[in-house]
Amino acid sequence: MSQAEGVNVKRRRVLIASTAAIGAAGVAAVATPFVRSWYPSAKAEAAGAAVVQDVSSVEEGQMIVVKYRGKPIFVVKRTEEMLATLESVTPLLLDPDSDASLQPEYTKNQGRSIEPGLLVVEGVCTHLGCAPNYRPDVGAADLGGNDWYGGFFCPCHGSKYDIAGRVYSGVPAPLNLPVPDYSISGTILTVGEA
Ligand code: FES
Numbered sequence: 001m002s003q004a005e006g007v008n009v010k011r012r013r014v015l016i017a018s019t020a021a022i023g024a025a026g027v028a029a030v031a032t033p034f035v036r037s038w039y040p041s042a043k044a045e046a047a048g049a050a051v052v053q054d055v056s057s058v059e060e061g062q063m064i065v066v067k068y069r070g071k072p073i074f075v076v077k078r079t080e081e082m083l084a085t086l087e088s089v090t091p092l093l094l095d096p097d098s099d100a101s102l103q104p105e106y107t108k109n110q111g112r113s114i115e116p117g118l119l120v121v122e123g124v125c126t127h128l129g130c131a132p133n134y135r136p137d138v139g140a141a142d143l144g145g146n147d148w149y150g151g152f153f154c155p156c157h158g159s160k161y162d163i164a165g166r167v168y169s170g171v172p173a174p175l176n177l178p179v180p181d182y183s184i185s186g187t188i189l190t191v192g193e194a
Pocket of ligand 1: 125126127128129130154155156157158159172173
């Protein structure tokens with residue numbers, strides 16, 4: 001085998017291994033596109049300039065991720081079924097009313113949002129800062145079966161959040177996922193501006 005062939009075989013093995021690992025980890029792997037937003041210049045972004053995103057193409061139940069101040073912002077178009085879980089999951093949550101949560105006053109409601117159908121939260125675990133996975137699959141056996149109403153799961157140390165980013169009791173994370181300042185005008189979401 002030539003040296004080039006050897007490298008190719010090795011590379012193929014690595015790719016296959018990566019694919020298998022992703023398949024195993026992504027039990028409910030949900031395609032989560034990092035979307036291209038209307039980003040400000042690097043200088044303006046450093047100063048905290050707002051990021052604008054048209055959410056008209058986001059499908060029901062889908063999550064996209066936009067970047068704001070270097071952080072991932074999870075944007076989920078919630079379905080009626082998802083909204084219906086917000087009440088049922090309450091007894092399992094540490095801070096269901098978001099009393100200790102970092103979030104704007106105008107999102108102090110059960111769904112922690114301006115519009116019930118659109119969730120906007122920071123995708124940064126409040127334990128040690130890992131990025132939680134989007135796991136909308138209600139009843140997932142690996143996340144507690146009947147006690148899992150769909151939401152976000154942090155693979156680092158097992159913290160769980162509901163579909164409003166509210167943290168479950170008995171997990172390492174101490175707080176709900178923060179909600180950034182944002183506004184919505186029609187289908188235009190502006191993160192970083194109330
Ligand atoms: S960083 Fe998320 S559970 Fe520890």
